[in-house]
Amino acid sequence: MRHCMSPLDFSVEEIDQLLDLATDIEHNPEKYSHSCEGKKIATLFYEPSTRTRLSFETAMLNLGGKVLGFSSASSSSASKGESVSDTIRVISCFADIAAIRHPKEGAPYVASLVSKIPVINAGDGGHQHPTQTLTDLMTIRSIKGRLNNMTIGICGDLKFGRTVHSLIAALVRYTGIRFVLISPEELRIPDYVRDDVLRKNNVPFKEVIRLEDALPELDVLYMTRVQKERFFNEDDYIRMKDFYILDRAKLQLAKPDCAVLHPLPRVNEISVDVDNDPRACYFRQVQYGVYVRMALILTLLGVKVC
Amino acid sequence: MRHCMSPLDFSVEEIDQLLDLATDIEHNPEKYSHSCEGKKIATLFYEPSTRTRLSFETAMLNLGGKVLGFSSASSSSASKGESVSDTIRVISCFADIAAIRHPKEGAPYVASLVSKIPVINAGDGGHQHPTQTLTDLMTIRSIKGRLNNMTIGICGDLKFGRTVHSLIAALVRYTGIRFVLISPEELRIPDYVRDDVLRKNNVPFKEVIRLEDALPELDVLYMTRVQKERFFNEDDYIRMKDFYILDRAKLQLAKPDCAVLHPLPRVNEISVDVDNDPRACYFRQVQYGVYVRMALILTLLGVKVC
Amino acid sequence: MRHCMSPLDFSVEEIDQLLDLATDIEHNPEKYSHSCEGKKIATLFYEPSTRTRLSFETAMLNLGGKVLGFSSASSSSASKGESVSDTIRVISCFADIAAIRHPKEGAPYVASLVSKIPVINAGDGGHQHPTQTLTDLMTIRSIKGRLNNMTIGICGDLKFGRTVHSLIAALVRYTGIRFVLISPEELRIPDYVRDDVLRKNNVPFKEVIRLEDALPELDVLYMTRVQKERFFNEDDYIRMKDFYILDRAKLQLAKPDCAVLHPLPRVNEISVDVDNDPRACYFRQVQYGVYVRMALILTLLGVKVC
Numbered sequence: 029m030r031h032c033m034s035p036l037d038f039s040v041e042e043i044d045q046l047l048d049l050a051t052d053i054e055h056n057p058e059k060y061s062h063s064c065e066g067k068k069i070a071t072l073f074y075e076p077s078t079r080t081r082l083s084f085e086t087a088m089l090n091l092g093g094k095v096l097g098f099s100s101a102s103s104s105s106a107s108k109g110e111s112v113s114d115t116i117r118v119i120s121c122f123a124d125i126a127a128i129r130h131p132k133e134g135a136p137y138v139a140s141l142v143s144k145i146p147v148i149n150a151g152d153g154g155h156q157h158p159t160q161t162l163t164d165l166m167t168i169r170s171i172k173g174r175l176n177n178m179t180i181g182i183c184g185d186l187k188f189g190r191t192v193h194s195l196i197a198a199l200v201r202y203t204g205i206r207f208v209l210i211s212p213e214e215l216r217i218p219d220y221v222r223d224d225v226l227r228k229n230n231v232p233f234k235e236v237i238r239l240e241d242a243l244p245e246l247d248v249l250y251m252t253r254v255q256k257e258r259f260f261n262e263d264d265y266i267r268m269k270d271f272y273i274l275d276r277a278k279l280q281l282a283k284p285d286c287a288v289l290h291p292l293p294r295v296n297e298i299s300v301d302v303d304n305d306p307r308a309c310y311f312r313q314v315q316y317g318v319y320v321r322m323a324l325i326l327t328l329l330g331v332k333v334c
Numbered sequence: 335m336r337h338c339m340s341p342l343d344f345s346v347e348e349i350d351q352l353l354d355l356a357t358d359i360e361h362n363p364e365k366y367s368h369s370c371e372g373k374k375i376a377t378l379f380y381e382p383s384t385r386t387r388l389s390f391e392t393a394m395l396n397l398g399g400k401v402l403g404f405s406s407a408s409s410s411s412a413s414k415g416e417s418v419s420d421t422i423r424v425i426s427c428f429a430d431i432a433a434i435r436h437p438k439e440g441a442p443y444v445a446s447l448v449s450k451i452p453v454i455n456a457g458d459g460g461h462q463h464p465t466q467t468l469t470d471l472m473t474i475r476s477i478k479g480r481l482n483n484m485t486i487g488i489c490g491d492l493k494f495g496r497t498v499h500s501l502i503a504a505l506v507r508y509t510g511i512r513f514v515l516i517s518p519e520e521l522r523i524p525d526y527v528r529d530d531v532l533r534k535n536n537v538p539f540k541e542v543i544r545l546e547d548a549l550p551e552l553d554v555l556y557m558t559r560v561q562k563e564r565f566f567n568e569d570d571y572i573r574m575k576d577f578y579i580l581d582r583a584k585l586q587l588a589k590p591d592c593a594v595l596h597p598l599p600r601v602n603e604i605s606v607d608v609d610n611d612p613r614a615c616y617f618r619q620v621q622y623g624v625y626v627r628m629a630l631i632l633t634l635l636g637v638k639v640c
Numbered sequence: 641m642r643h644c645m646s647p648l649d650f651s652v653e654e655i656d657q658l659l660d661l662a663t664d665i666e667h668n669p670e671k672y673s674h675s676c677e678g679k680k681i682a683t684l685f686y687e688p689s690t691r692t693r694l695s696f697e698t699a700m701l702n703l704g705g706k707v708l709g710f711s712s713a714s715s716s717s718a719s720k721g722e723s724v725s726d727t728i729r730v731i732s733c734f735a736d737i738a739a740i741r742h743p744k745e746g747a748p749y750v751a752s753l754v755s756k757i758p759v760i761n762a763g764d765g766g767h768q769h770p771t772q773t774l775t776d777l778m779t780i781r782s783i784k785g786r787l788n789n790m791t792i793g794i795c796g797d798l799k800f801g802r803t804v805h806s807l808i809a810a811l812v813r814y815t816g817i818r819f820v821l822i823s824p825e826e827l828r829i830p831d832y833v834r835d836d837v838l839r840k841n842n843v844p845f846k847e848v849i850r851l852e853d854a855l856p857e858l859d860v861l862y863m864t865r866v867q868k869e870r871f872f873n874e875d876d877y878i879r880m881k882d883f884y885i886l887d888r889a890k891l892q893l894a895k896p897d898c899a900v901l902h903p904l905p906r907v908n909e910i911s912v913d914v915d916n917d918p919r920a921c922y923f924r925q926v927q928y929g930v931y932v933r934m935a936l937i938l939t940l941l942g943v944k945v946c
Contacts, residue, residue, distance in 0.1 A: 076408065117915075121923065600726065
């Protein structure tokens with residue numbers, strides 16, 4: 029039995045297979061619409077996340093399966109002091125697969141150790157969120173037609189952004205990838221990513237402060253939010269915040285086929301006047317997230333569809 | 335693609351068709367039990383409402399479809415600052431139709447502007463709650479056999495009662511309707527309803543203070559709650575509150591075929607000793623609410639059942 | 641129409657039939673997987689309980705039925721002052737059967753009086769939790785092969801433990817049952833259980849303070865939690881708490897086929913190093929709970945499967 033804790037749990041070949049399956053699902057949804065009949069996913073969300081929870085539930089419903097679970101810790105047995113390990117042992121009696129979101133790093137892993145059913149990490153604190161990374165890879169591959177030979181800009185809070193670190197770690201395994209890291213000084217990529225992931229793998233990158241400076245050369249722009257609280261002082265925030273907001277004017281600097289991604293929810297870091305630009309891919313990204321979760325559920329359950 | 339924001343979105347003819355469909359569903363539920371197979375409704379409830387949410391979910395389940403969503407803002411992405419517009423764009427990737435309840439007037443409308451799927455307003459603050467009005471119309475038509483030529487009493491808080499304003503606006507489109515408006519002075523129908531809806535359409539009405547005075551002439555009595563906080567002073571409340579409580583004694587004044595409706599939940603404005611009187615229709619009203627929501631879902635999804 | 645309020649609602653013969661059905665479900669799940677198609681259970685949880693709620697939902701889903709409901713009072717109409725009686729009248733229009741969990745003793749009973757659909761008490765305050773007792777009986781019968789002629793130890797908070805009182809009342813109806821009641825002085829079984837249930841039915845029992853003293857003679861050990869707040873003073877708690885923690889060392893004193901049960905959630909009263917001992921049956925108990933709820937739903941709905 030296999031779990032999904034980190035995007036690096038899968039080899040490049042396995043990710044290829046997963047994305048191939050997701051693409052087949054995209055193009056032939058009917059073929060898969062009864063493939064998980066009689067099966068159930070438990071969505072155990074110890075902290076709320078509409079999009080991720082509903083994406084998993086949609087994935088299972090699209091496969092003909094069923095859903096149970098809880099959407100916040102307060103409506104779970106956690107409020108009575110039950111450990112995550114005990115909860116997953118109990119849930120193993122109810123469901124065939126589980127997706128766990130937990131504020132504590134490592135909680136889904138602890139659950140996986142005693143689980144009788146496959147466990148998917150649906151986000152554990154600042155640690156991992158593998159289905160977001162798989163979604164990002166699926167989106168890039170679907171829109172650009174490849175996962176190699178491109179320049180990828182990542183903009184915003186590169187210090188604390190969990191999805192950013194996972195995405196970089198997943199992309200350095202492909203050839204010809206080059207990064208442009210766009211952030212304020214305070215929120216630069218951490219040393220362990222710069223040294224142990226980028227430099228160690230000889231992946232070219234540069235770090236810039238203004239989004240405008242990076243835009244013209246990007247094949248993909250991955251936007252994330254810069255929270256006011258992250259800045260050292262109010263003056264810096266006021267001076268720099270506009271550097272990290274993508275609007276229609278800035279987007280004119282981008283290539284005509286640059287793909288703009290965002291893990292959502294966005295607050296104001298992408299102006300709504302960008303939404304209808306064909307380069308805005310963040311809502312399509314949500315749709316790809318459903319396909320990739322469908323593929324992941326089928327893979328972990330060992331369901332083959334011919 | 336069509337949304338449902340207000341009961342007046344539909345012409346009288348369209349409402350007739352909708353109620354005909356709902357009646358056919360009532361009498362032939364089996365015929366519709368697989369009509370939405372493979373389809374999903376998202377119930378996006380930014381404020382709790384058991385009855386309305388579960389009515390929509392029951393409607394979709396009865397049609398063979400599936401359900402996802404959230405039942406309070408705290409378990410949604412709204413707590414992370416996501417706009418309703420972004421949420422519906424995301425939900426458009428998950429579901430085929432959405433029902434939105436929101437404390438802010440106009441929020442479902444804002445969502446409908448960018449939605450890729452039909453949106454039903456399931457109540458937006460003090461503004462509209464169209465499926466309640468459709469339920470009320472269905473109940474009156476089913477029990478009285480018609481929507482014209484009758485005297486309809488509306489009792490309680492006529493100033494702030496959203497369902498009351500909608501019901502009046504929907505009923506003035508039929509012929510031979512006469513209203514008796516029963517409320518304390520402080521909670522009389524607002525001027526814009528009296529002038530722009532009733533008088534403008536030449537609909538006869540009178541305003542009375544005591545329920546007893548109105549009861550004998552009513553074909554339908556629509557009860558709503560009078561909240562203590564709405565009164566200007568405690569003395570008025572104590573003096574008048576019993577005027578607006580329907581009990582078995584008062585009901586003896588009503589016609590033998592008077593239909594008593596209430597949008598629920600009730601607190602004490604209808605005594606439980608009335609519940610078993612054949613004129614008490616408020617629980618049947620709940621049942622009609624399911625049929626009318628089934629009809630609405632089928633209509634907005636463009637599903638035809640032969 | 642029949643409801644399930646207390647485990648004693650069923651005669652010994654009826655419980656036999658119910659457990660026979662549950663056992664058949666265990667061994668032939670496929671046979672029952674479409675038996676409730678088109679039917680819905682409403683899970684009305686006025687206080688949270690993951691395990692019980694999800695067990696009911698799993699049971700209905702396993703039978704091919706569907707689920708709706710709420711998982712806390714705050715997302716129900718209770719927050720608007722609706723009575724449980726009105727809520728069940730409304731829910732009767734939505735679902736075919738309901739499971740109600742409520743902090744107030746008797747609330748599910750009050751609901752059952754006006755309900756149009758079968759109501760299952762899913763736990764009402766400190767009063768009854770019949771499906772837990774049925775689960776316990778199913779577990780003992782499945783693992784020991786019988787419900788008579790054995791020595792059953794019950795350990796922990798015997799004063800306030802709802803499940804303990806129900807289990808004793810259910811077991812005294814079988815022959816050859818002997819109890820060993822293990823608790824601190826402050827938390828001994830209440831007089832009415834000792835006198836009106838045990839002595840009145842001539843059921844032999846003894847009361848001991850230390851788990852070690854009881855273990856060697858037990859066929860079944862039913863563990864429950866001892867909460868610190870229940871002790872009269874801190875010193876007593878510190879002196880005695882280890883008496884009521886089952887760990888691997890203590891378990892060596894037990895018979896090789898002693899079955900250890902626990903209603904869950906556990907906090908620390910069973911050490912995790914016991915979990916993999918074949919005598920640890922508390923997670924299997926969860927699984928039996930699903931089968932017994934499936935049997936109960938079928939029975940109350942009057943569904944026969946051939």
